[in-house]
Amino acid sequence: MIDRDLLARDARHVWHPYSRATAPPPLPVVRASGAYLHTPDGRAVLDAISSWWVTLHGHGHPAIAAAVAAQAAALEQVIFAGCTHEPAVRLAERLTSLAPAGLDRVFYSDDGSTAVEVALKIALQYWRIAGQDRDIIIAMEHAYHGDTVGAMSVSARGVFTAPFGAMMFDVARIPEPSSGDSLAALDALLDRDGGRCAALILEPMLLGAGGMRMYDAATLARIAHRATDAGVLVIADEVLTGFGRTGPLFACEHADVTPDLLCLSKGLTGGFLPLGATLLTSRIASTFDGRSPFGTLYHGHSYTANPIACAAALASLDLLDEACAERRDTIADAHRRGLATIRADSRVRAPRAIGTVAAFDLAGEVGYLSDAAAGLAAFALDRGVLVRPLGNVVYVLPPYCITDGELAHIYGVIAEWLDSA
Numbered sequence: 001m002i003d004r005d006l007l008a009r010d011a012r013h014v015w016h017p018y019s020r021a022t023a024p025p026p027l028p029v030v031r032a033s034g035a036y037l038h039t040p041d042g043r044a045v046l047d048a049i050s051s052w053w054v055t056l057h058g059h060g061h062p063a064i065a066a067a068v069a070a071q072a073a074a075l076e077q078v079i080f081a082g083c084t085h086e087p088a089v090r091l092a093e094r095l096t097s098l099a100p101a102g103l104d105r106v107f108y109s110d111d112g113s114t115a116v117e118v119a120l121k122i123a124l125q126y127w128r129i130a131g132q133d134r135d136i137i138i139a140m141e142h143a144y145h146g147d148t149v150g151a152m153s154v155s156a157r158g159v160f161t162a163p164f165g166a167m168m169f170d171v172a173r174i175p176e177p178s179s180g181d182s183l184a185a186l187d188a189l190l191d192r193d194g195g196r197c198a199a200l201i202l203e204p205m206l207l208g209a210g211g212m213r214m215y216d217a218a219t220l221a222r223i224a225h226r227a228t229d230a231g232v233l234v235i236a237d238e239v240l241t242g243f244g245r246t247g248p249l250f251a252c253e254h255a256d257v258t259p260d261l262l263c264l265s266k267g268l269t270g271g272f273l274p275l276g277a278t279l280l281t282s283r284i285a286s287t288f289d290g291r292s293p294f295g296t297l298y299h300g301h302s303y304t305a306n307p308i309a310c311a312a313a314l315a316s317l318d319l320l321d322e323a324c325a326e327r328r329d330t331i332a333d334a335h336r337r338g339l340a341t342i343r344a345d346s347r348v349r350a351p352r353a354i355g356t357v358a359a360f361d362l363a364g365e366v367g368y369l370s371d372a373a374a375g376l377a378a379f380a381l382d383r384g385v386l387v388r389p390l391g392n393v394v395y396v397l398p399p400y401c402i403t404d405g406e407l408a409h410i411y412g413v414i415a416e417w418l419d420s421a
């Protein structure tokens, strides 16, 4: 039975993300476990998108749930300006030991967007302290870095950002590698304006919300090295790709790249609680000292380094062991098999996968407002699968606990929809 009362109350008072204030009714969920969401009418729905790419190991993992409960009972929250606590320090130690060598400091924030804002602000202020007039940020076309103003500014301009032109800053754009010559554009830009460029922000290997666009490690390495050679700071936004999504723990590892700043969120807490982290080198951190009038980073959020979120993150990192890496390999294999089953369909374009993320485009109108996948989400939900195409881009991005059988079911439902459409 559909919980009509909940839906009516929801419609009266709640406004959901990425929706009109008056939108079709959402899916009520009462409980979640492993790869499944459970609805009030007793249905189990396979979460093929890790609840917006956050649920890492599976919903309700008992080890993370226990860590959250224990931390809530001990220290639920304390101001992080002037105070500290064990979970935040231990998490910083763990993250800096796991991340590419040289990223030694952690600045905590609330989510992916704020992790990006912090990286941008640190980069700009770093050059201010250094007394250099570098204020241009380089970003990729089709990038998505979040919905706050700085993160929007470095994201692709389009339907998401169109009403906010007046509040965004200009950035220098280069094509993303799968659809243009990013290196040539970067070279031209650096030749012209290199001395004024502060930072290059990129999503390593995989541009997520911009259409699950994938590119190769050699290109990533070349882009990062060109920027570094020109003295430009490299900001890697691994909000989506972090914690094994593309195979290795961080996507930068594919290319042996150590960025100057690394943005993390989403899977950081295993998908239990919001938390952002911006990792940076001690070279950058050490410039923020008392010698410069700009030596203080005036940035902080009420819930910075919330102890419960940090405890969840520590428990999640404990689960990223060898067995988890093997599971991710198994998922990658299952994606290859799944994509092979739909590859021949005349509407399927550019089937692709990297690690635990698979995607393909649908023929027809391109972009977020495309209706090429219209009906797929409802069709899949009727068959117990939650998907959320990005316009004409269909993707599968499951939690690591998903089984081969469950993945085969997801691809089966997609194939059935392709056949029926």
Ligand code: PMP
Pocket: 111, 112, 113, 114, 116, 144, 145, 146, 147, 203, 208, 209, 237, 238, 239, 240, 241, 265, 266
């Ligand atoms: N960066 C990337 C690469 C993302 O995919 C996202 C979210 N989809 C963000 C930043 C923003 O994260 P949040 O939604 O947690 O603010």
